[in-house]
Amino acid sequence: MIQLTNVQKTFQLSGSEIVAVDDVTFTIKEGEIFGIIGYSGAGKSTLIRLLNGLEQPTSGSIVINGQEMTTLKGAKMRNARQKISMIFQHFNLLWSRTVEENIAFPLEIAGVKKPERQRKVKELIDLVGLTGREKAYPAQLSGGQKQRVGIARALANDPEVLLCDEATSALDPETTNAILDLLTNINERLGLTIVLITHEMHVIRKICHRVAVMEAGKVVEIGSVLDVFQSPQADITKRFISQVTDTGDTDAAVAHLQQETPLGKLVKLAFIGERTEQPVLAELIRKFPVDVNIVQGNISTTRDGAYGTLVLQLVGDVAVIDEAIAYLHANEVKTEVLAND
């Protein structure tokens, strides 16, 4: 669907060169929700502007739906861009137009006749859950409602790709979840390919199928969300994951435990999929004569299944503890020894 190959974007700034996107190659599949995560300055906005043709790469190739975007010009470029829609952090609505007039705007520009426009606007208002608010002005809407208008407007011309630029960053957590549910629903109902950029791992965890992690213009890690959660490779990925898995209390709990009971092994277990629902811990306690203290536990749900971590202190005979860890391995539970006595 979208193929980026060796994409490079450099900016010249008062004599110096800034490499905003540095030799990026990856594919986004049709119908998937693909997340790009990175801290400020990582190059996410530049990448998304390259995807919608607002910027041209310095070198490399961007193919969307079989069309090489870097060589398109004039009407061909405009047609290709009509199939790529975008929603924004600050909604970018027209303040002097009502909800229905905002949604009708791209249809007017595309020359769609009034009866068809009205039919389409009504359908979109239903789809995004704004029925009854057709005549309201943006200033009379909540943040979540404004983003619903943004989404309806973006869908008006039946795009093939929806780009989301930090679309929930200005919203509170509850509204964020409602908008993310709406995007998931649209992805499933319309089969629309969604590419989103964010600095929040919660957004990736909740709705994305796959994720690319960006740092200093480069993609440093890419994979299915569940795989990346289970075995993050880059340090920056581990930091992002800790945004949603760490309660922040683990280090304090570990330090306290080591002071009070400085014995045994401190082990972090990672479970995925069905394993998160099975009584592995109960089996472990039944089978092995070790004392088990639970230090911290957490389950995160991704689109492709659940991912859980559990930090345990195992106290007892060293050989038995090693056997217990081997038993966990054999049961597809990943283990990492955090500390030994």
Ligand SMILES: Nc1ncnc2c1ncn2[C@@H]1O[C@H](COP(=O)(O)OP(=O)(O)OP(=O)(O)O)[C@@H](O)[C@H]1O
């Ligand atoms: N038009 C431009 N001219 C010069 N430098 C630019 C331009 N656009 C982006 N940059 C630089 O490119 C780098 C990547 O910026 P970009 O905005 O793509 O990052 P980002 O990950 O989207 O961060 P943020 O979330 O803060 O927007 C930064 O160093 C930025 O200053």
